[in-house]
Amino acid sequence: MKLRLPTILRIGILALLIVFLLRPDWFEPIFRPLTQNNAPVIYNQGSLLTLTLLHLRTVAIATAGATIVAVALAILVTRPFGAEFLPLSRSLVNIGQTFPPVAVLALAVPAVGFGEKPTLIALFLYGLLPIFENSLTGLTTLPPTVTDAARGVGMTGWQRLVKVELPLAMPIILAGIRLSVTINLATATIGSTVAAKTLGEVIIAGLQSNNLSFVLQGGLIVGVLAVMIYDGLSAMERFISRRMGLLQQS
Amino acid sequence: MIEIENITKRYGAVTVVNDVSLVVQPRTITVIVGTSGSGKTTLMRMINRLVEPTAGVIKLDGEDNRTLPGYELRRRIGYAIQGHGLFPHRTVAQNIAVVPELLGWDKAKIDARVRELLALFQLDPETFGPRYPHELSGGQQQRIGVARALAAEPNVLLMDEPFGALDPVIRSKAQEDLLAIQKRFGTTIILVTHDMEEAIHLGHKIAVMDGGNLLQYATPAEILANPATDFVATLVGTGDRPFRFLSLSPAGDAVEPGTAEGEAIPASATQRDALAELLWSGRPALPVVNEAGKAIGRVTVDGLVKRASRPAA
Numbered sequence: 040m041k042l043r044l045p046t047i048l049r050i051g052i053l054a055l056l057i058v059f060l061l062r063p064d065w066f067e068p069i070f071r072p073l074t075q076n077n078a079p080v081i082y083n084q085g086s087l088l089t090l091t092l093l094h095l096r097t098v099a100i101a102t103a104g105a106t107i108v109a110v111a112l113a114i115l116v117t118r119p120f121g122a123e124f125l126p127l128s129r130s131l132v133n134i135g136q137t138f139p140p141v142a143v144l145a146l147a148v149p150a151v152g153f154g155e156k157p158t159l160i161a162l163f164l165y166g167l168l169p170i171f172e173n174s175l176t177g178l179t180t181l182p183p184t185v186t187d188a189a190r191g192v193g194m195t196g197w198q199r200l201v202k203v204e205l206p207l208a209m210p211i212i213l214a215g216i217r218l219s220v221t222i223n224l225a226t227a228t229i230g231s232t233v234a235a236k237t238l239g240e241v242i243i244a245g246l247q248s249n250n251l252s253f254v255l256q257g258g259l260i261v262g263v264l265a266v267m268i269y270d271g272l273s274a275m276e277r278f279i280s281r282r283m284g285l286l287q288q289s
Numbered sequence: 290m291i292e293i294e295n296i297t298k299r300y301g302a303v304t305v306v307n308d309v310s311l312v313v314q315p316r317t318i319t320v321i322v323g324t325s326g327s328g329k330t331t332l333m334r335m336i337n338r339l340v341e342p343t344a345g346v347i348k349l350d351g352e353d354n355r356t357l358p359g360y361e362l363r364r365r366i367g368y369a370i371q372g373h374g375l376f377p378h379r380t381v382a383q384n385i386a387v388v389p390e391l392l393g394w395d396k397a398k399i400d401a402r403v404r405e406l407l408a409l410f411q412l413d414p415e416t417f418g419p420r421y422p423h424e425l426s427g428g429q430q431q432r433i434g435v436a437r438a439l440a441a442e443p444n445v446l447l448m449d450e451p452f453g454a455l456d457p458v459i460r461s462k463a464q465e466d467l468l469a470i471q472k473r474f475g476t477t478i479i480l481v482t483h484d485m486e487e488a489i490h491l492g493h494k495i496a497v498m499d500g501g502n503l504l505q506y507a508t509p510a511e512i513l514a515n516p517a518t519d520f521v522a523t524l525v526g527t528g529d530r531p532f533r534f535l536s537l538s539p540a541g542d543a544v545e546p547g548t549a550e551g552e553a554i555p556a557s558a559t560q561r562d563a564l565a566e567l568l569w570s571g572r573p574a575l576p577v578v579n580e581a582g583k584a585i586g587r588v589t590v591d592g593l594v595k596r597a598s599r600p601a602a
Contacts, residue, residue, distance in 0.1 A: 185377065188370060188375070191370065192391065193360045193363035193391055194360060283421070283423075
C-alpha cells in the first residue's frame, strides 16, 4: 500500500494524540495563552492517559452491550415467529433515543448510585437505536435471489442467518455501531457529572475554575478519538463491502 | 420419477395452482411454460417445498416429499434460479461447495468435486475458484449457479428461468451445455420458463400452465400438432409452428436417396436449419453427411415442406 497524504495525516494525528497523553507537559507552551492568573496549564487532577482509557472503556462496554441487545433484537423481529414484535421493539428502542442522556443519568443515580453505572445505562440506551435500525435495514434488504438460494440449497434457518444473512448485513450493522460509538464518545463526557471517570472530568474542572485550557484539552482528546474511531470503522466497512462486491473496486 | 398428484396452492382466496397432476419420468427434461402469474414457479417450488401445498401430494421415487424435513429434502434436489443467486461474500469454489458442506462431505472430496464441476463448465479451477461472483461475467455466474445446483450429484434439478438474464448468444450456449450435462448425468430436470422456443428446444415433455391450471402436458411434437386450447396455440405461435415442428427432428431423419451439389449439412443439424439453408442458398436439395463426414443422401425442399405440414391427428 502506498502512503498517501490522508494516511500520513491519520498516523500523524494518532502519534500526536499518544504523545500528548503520555507527555502532556511538552505541550504547555501551546496552551499557556489560554490561562489566566498563573492557573495550571495542563490538567493536574489526574492522569489524562488514565482518564482517556477509562473513557474508552466506558464507551466500549456500553456500545458492546447495546450492540448485543440491538442485533439480537433485530434478528428476533426479522424471524417469522418474531415479526409481530417488530412495532413494539421499534418504539421501545425509539424511547431510548428520545430520552435525553442527562435525564437518564438523573433517574439512574437514585437507583444504582453515583459512578460509572448510571453512565453505562445512559450510553447503552442512547446507543441502541442506530444499531437496531441499521441491523433491521441490513437484515430486511438482502437481495431476494440470495435469500431464496440460501433456502433452496437446504440451509436451516440458523445456517441462513449465520452463513448468509449476518455476513451480508455486516457492513450496514457496522455503520450503525460506528454511529453509536461516535455519539457515545461525546455523550460519555456528561457521565462525569455523576462522578464517572471520563474525560468529562477535565472539561468540568475547566468550567468550574474558568480554565479554558482544561476545557480545550478534554474536548480535543474526545474529538480526536471520535474522528479516529469513526475513520477506522469506516475503513473496516469499506473493506468488507469490497470483499463482497457490494462496492465496486476502485 | 416425480409424481405430482392433485396439487393445489391457495393464498387466502386466490388459487395460484389449481389441482395439477402430472408425472415426470426419470432422466428426462420437463419444461413448465406459462406467462407470469400462471403458477408455474409456485408449482416447481412445491417440489422442494420452498412452498408448501394447500392440498395434494408430491412423491419423489414413490416417497412423499414431506417425509424429510424441508431443508434435508432441498439438499438432495438441485436448485438453480434466474440471476444465479450466488452468495456474494463467498468465492466461486465456496459457492459450489455449499451443499456438499451442508451434507458433511470431507474436504478432499469437496475439493475434487468443485474442480470437476468447474472443469465441466469450461472454467479453469485455478483461475476461477478463488474469485468472487461479482468478478465474473453474467454467463459465467449462471454456469456457477448451475454447477452449485449439481454439486451434490442430485437426481433431480429444478431450474427457475435459469437463462432468463442471459443475452441470446450466451443463452443458446448455456442451453446446449445443459442438454449435454443432462445426457451425461441422467439428471431429471424440471425447468420453468416463459419462452416456448426454449421449452420446445429443451423439453422431452412440456407442461403448459395458465391461471394456475395445467392446460396441456405432452411432448413438444404433440403440443405443436394438437394444442389443447387456444391459449396453448397462441403460446406456440401459429406463424412459427411449421418451423418449430421441423426444429424437433434432425436432418438425418429426412434424408432421401440421391445426391446434391454444393456444401453439405451434418445429419445432426435440425430440419429447420436444413430448410433455412436450402431457402437461403436457393438450392432445391442439399447433401447430408454423417458424423464421419460421409455423404448419406440428401434433403430436399419438397421433402422438408411435406414434413412441416400438420401431422394427421
